[in-house]
Amino acid sequence: MLKDIYAEQIAKIFAKYPDKRSAIMPLLYLAQEHYGYVSPEGIDEVAELCEIDPTQVKSIAGFYTMYRETPKGKYWLQVCTDLPCALVGADKFHHDLLDYLGIEEGGTTPDGLFTVEHVMCLAACDRAPMLQCNFRYVENLDMEKMKALIEQWRAEAAQSQADGGA
Amino acid sequence: MPNIILRDQDIPGIGTYEVYVQHGGYEGLRKALSLSPKEVIAIVKESNLRGRGGAGFSTGMKWSFVPDVDGPKYVVVNADESEPGTFKDRQILEKNTQQLIEGALICAYAIQATAIYIYVRGEFWDIGFQLEREIEKARAAGWIGQHIGGSNWSCEVYVHWGAGAYICGEESAMLNSIEGKLGQPRVRPPFPAVSGLYGRPTVINNVETLANVPPILVNGAAWYKSIGTEKSPGPKIFCMSGHIAKPGNYELPLGKTFRELIERAGGVRDGKRLKAILPSGASGPLLPGTDKVLDTPLTYEDVAALGSTLGSASVIILDEDTDMVWAAYKMIKFFRHESCGKCTPCREGTYWLEQRLKAIYERKATRADVELIESVAKQMQGKSLCALGDFATSPVLSALKYWRDEFYAYVEPAKPAAKAPARKAAPVAMAGD
């Protein structure tokens, strides 16, 4: 249960706002961290903590793009293909990446490692092509650098598997 | 001239408390605390600082609307930065963090706010934590918390992360978002100055706006007005992206020309010719790259006189090879995706614009579709609750205004004289197609 595992963080979150409802967004991030996505249990627990109806929490989760409503790959790659990035090759980069991984837009590789999605401007237009990998910015990319990164992430994943991690 | 806002380009590490105080940090707040809140507002008003979030409204005026009442009052810092082509607030948040915190505190003192919420876009995940660490340092130094600087004013500072929604950059949607409601704009009046966050008086300011405040307090309004022009004083950050040789942020006094700005950023990429400029991301009308435009001073009023807006000054450069139908389609995709769906004209209008532009771009449309997108866009104007409904019309209307033939060339049987730029060797499908 979130309220046991994250007791201290949850207390800090509630202390920030005069109203319990305001904690929905930060608590949804906690639920996502814990369950890997905003799972039905996660929604119910956030609703209980904020003392509001789960359907309302669900509608908040659905309103924003950063809450995942389904599980994603271990490396969630969000490629910016908005106009400024696209002017300097982001669409091509996005397609080359999909081809390299052998998946369609929004898809996940069969090994569960990589999900690729295109997203709107991430405020890094001067460092295109770029993407966000699990909330971290990776900038000034080309396919050569990307291939090296993918190899590195594959190795990391294999290592953490060998270490008995998830 | 040393930078006033992008000080990190001159002084490495200025974003941290330790370095910041070695370079005059918190002298602005110290000065403010020696004055009455009303005197602080008067200085900011006198400086004629105008909001850097897009609308260019007088900051001092905005602060003066807050009623002098007891009970909670709030400052909300707009760090949602999501306009395509905008990445200036990110640099301030990352590299000149303390100047923003100090500016927000001066604002809070001026309106006697009890708390500051810094709304960072969710994607600025790590930046938000870095901000929290700097907030803690300022608290340890006595600038945040109870009886700040020995005064009887107390104020807290919190970071709130958004979660990926452009509309939450609109100030009233932002308030709903912090309150844990759907991030959709509110009907006004009441205005936030009177009834904002949790129904309490609230000032919402952009990151760059607030970063201007400490130097104004330290050096005075007259100094500030000596930079830039009379109606648009001060320094401004210009975000340069697209077909530009040296993309990035550039700080210039307001009133320099587009030509000077583009030269500063190394000119158009690969020695190409300039075709068009988007002066304020996707939200302001396109301008053609003519001498008249290039020689226009970058001020709120001069860019408005050209029929566009300076907005947040996210300048996207489009070179001679740019396909304007494609560019308009890209921008409409953005607005269709970001429309919050609350008003019918915006929700339905962006949907239809995207549909028909897609058909045009795929050469599956007719001339009537070109007229149709124009009429849909015109019908959307002025009919929506927030400015997004109007922003969404500008890519279509401005592209049609200057490059109408390119649209026609897409819908007519290919003729040798057709003007649509030839698609490059292997056309790359657009994301999401």
Ligand SMILES: Cc1cc2nc3c(=O)[nH]c(=O)nc-3n(C[C@H](O)[C@H](O)[C@H](O)COP(=O)(O)O)c2cc1C
């Ligand atoms: C759709 C929409 C998106 C906006 N996004 C932002 C934004 O990301 N950052 C920002 O500072 N202002 C944004 N604004 C403007 C804010 O509503 C508001 O005017 C601004 O934060 C006020 O601060 P200022 O007076 O310091 O400029 C947006 C407005 C609209 C209509």
Ligand code: SF4
């Ligand atoms: S104009 Fe569009 S974005 Fe703004 S409130 Fe209406 S539907 Fe939402």
Ligand code: FES
């Ligand atoms: S357009 Fe890609 S980060 Fe701005």
